[in-house]
Amino acid sequence: xxxxxxxxxxxxxxxxxxxxxxxxxxxxxxxxxxxxxxxxxxxxxxxxxxxxxxxxxxxxxxxxxxxxxxxxxxxxxxxxxxxxxxxxxxxxxxxxxxxxxxxxxxxxxxxxxxxxxxxxxxxxxxxxxxxxxxxxxxxxxxxxxxxxxxxxxxxxxxxxxxxxxxxxxxxxxxxxxxxxxxxxxxxxxxxxxxxxxxxxxxxxxxxxxxxxxxxxxxxxxxxxxxxxxxxxxxxxxxxxxxxxxxxxxxxxxxxxxxxxxxxxxxxxxxxxxxxxxxxxxxxxxxxxxxxxxxxxxxxxxxxxxxxxxxxxxx
Ligand SMILES: Nc1nc2c(ncn2[C@@H]2O[C@H](COP(=O)(O)OP(=O)(O)OP(=O)(O)O)[C@@H](O)[C@H]2O)c(=O)[nH]1
Ligand SMILES: [Mg+2]
Numbered sequence: 001x002x003x004x005x006x007x008x009x010x011x012x013x014x015x016x017x018x019x020x021x022x023x024x025x026x027x028x029x030x031x032x033x034x035x036x037x038x039x040x041x042x043x044x045x046x047x048x049x050x051x052x053x054x055x056x057x058x059x060x061x062x063x064x065x066x067x068x069x070x071x072x073x074x075x076x077x078x079x080x081x082x083x084x085x086x087x088x089x090x091x092x093x094x095x096x097x098x099x100x101x102x103x104x105x106x107x108x109x110x111x112x113x114x115x116x117x118x119x120x121x122x123x124x125x126x127x128x129x130x131x132x133x134x135x136x137x138x139x140x141x142x143x144x145x146x147x148x149x150x151x152x153x154x155x156x157x158x159x160x161x162x163x164x165x166x167x168x169x170x171x172x173x174x175x176x177x178x179x180x181x182x183x184x185x186x187x188x189x190x191x192x193x194x195x196x197x198x199x200x201x202x203x204x205x206x207x208x209x210x211x212x213x214x215x216x217x218x219x220x221x222x223x224x225x226x227x228x229x230x231x232x233x234x235x236x237x238x239x240x241x242x243x244x245x246x247x248x249x250x251x252x253x254x255x256x257x258x259x260x261x262x263x264x265x266x267x268x269x270x271x272x273x274x275x276x277x278x279x280x281x282x283x284x285x286x287x288x289x290x291x292x293x294x295x296x297x298x299x300x301x302x303x304x305x306x307x308x309x310x311x312x313x314x
Contacts, residue, residue: 007100007306014301019311021269021293021301028272029057030312037087042075046083057275058244063282067097091309097278098305101287105233105261106198112190113198114224114231118217118258119238120250121205124266124292126155128238129200130162131300132264132290136198137168144196146186147172148179148220149204159202166297179203179216180223187227201232214257221258236289238264239280241271248276251284260284266292269299274312 009015022030033053040046047068054064071086071093080086106113115132119125126149133143145163149155153175163170171186183201190196201224203217224231237260239247254260263280268291277288293299 007095007304009306010302010304015304015307017293017299017301018268018291018304018307019314021291021299022274022308022311024269024272025057025274025312026314029053029275033057034313037083037090040083042081042083042086047072054275056273058273058279059275060245060248060279060283063097063279066282067093067278070096091313094278094309094312095305098281098308099287101289104289106289108233110233112187112196112228112231113233114187114228115198115200115234115236116203116217116220116224116232116258117201117236117238117264118203118254118260119205119264120240123205123238123240123243123250124264125149125205125238126158126162126202127295128236128264128266128290128292128300129159129202130166131292131297133162133168133198133200134166134297135300135302137166141197142195143168144186144190144199145170146182146199146201148182148186149202150175150177150179150182151204155202155204180219183220183223184227187224187231191227217258234261235259236262236264237286238266239276241265241267241274241276241291244271244273244276245279248279248283251280251286255284255286260286262287262289264288264290264292265303268292269294274308277308 036049051064071090074089075086117125117129136143145168147156147159147170156172160170171189173182186199190199235258237251237254263286265288280288288303291301291303293301
């Protein structure tokens with residue numbers, strides 16, 4: 001595909017992980033989409049079916065409209081009459097919709113990069129933090145983790161356990177202690193003796209105490225900003241792909257409270273409706289930066305729009 005040249009691409013390995021994790025999605029609605037393009041004329045029935053399938057696959061109503069308008073426009077410009085000839089154009093428009101994300105703060109050089117990770121209960125925050133830490137370590141970066149989900153002892157233990165497995169240090173306090181104090185200590189540790197390049201902060205995710213949770217996140221952000229220039233440099237929202245359109249509603253709430261710079265979309269391997277990626281990008285205006293592709297530590301990939309779209313269909 002000609003377009004692929006202008007997009008920043010993930011590593012070959014990450015591209016393959018993305019394509020593999022989309023197996024269920026491919027077998028589901030997107031498989032039907034692919035057949036639609038093989039058999040149909042570009043008549044009214046085709047457009048109706050296309051719209052229905054996109055909405056079914058969690059692309060969402062608003063994003064489906066947006067995508068279809070652009071696709072119709074392109075088809076008209078090029079003067080295409082048959083569905084099979086329009087297939088590549090459709091894929092290009094899907095890739096365009098995922099857009100060329102602005103450069104990630106994580107990729108820019110600085111003394112200490114602080115990454116805050118937020119999201120609802122069970123979305124995959126702690127697991128994703130371990131995976132990201134491992135990924136960064138493989139790139140030669142020194143990583144430190146902060147266990148700022150202090151509500152449950154099990155949450156602290158879980159992060160410690162991951163830390164041991166991937167050989168990354170975890171800064172933790174007692175269960176029930178102040179998350180802000182953990183973050184304060186972790187930043188000092190990163191800046192002083194341990195000299196980490198990246199500090200990743202795990203947070204609690206209880207939505208039923210939404211007000212307190214959001215207040216706590218704001219406090220953590222202030223502590224980061226006081227100690228490190230412009231920190232947190234990244235605030236990742238973790239969304240579970242299997243929750244579909246509900247993920248978007250969660251995202252809106254978090255976005256109102258904290259400045260989200262990117263999304264980690266987990267459990268891509270567990271959903272048949274990967275279409276939610278398009279809705280996140282289009283309706284939230286925040287780039288998907290990473291995807292969780294399974295339960296193993298290496299099941300994590302830098303998001304790649306081209307690999308994602310190719311993976312949906314082939
Ligand atoms: N299949 C699959 N499972 C995942 C993925 N990411 C996370 N999980 C699973 O999701 C479950 C919840 O993950 P956690 O990392 O504990 O989620 P959390 O957001 O930290 O949860 P709380 O701390 O309770 O708020 C675990 O069983 C993980 O193994 C993924 O990409 N694919
Ligand atoms: Mg957790």
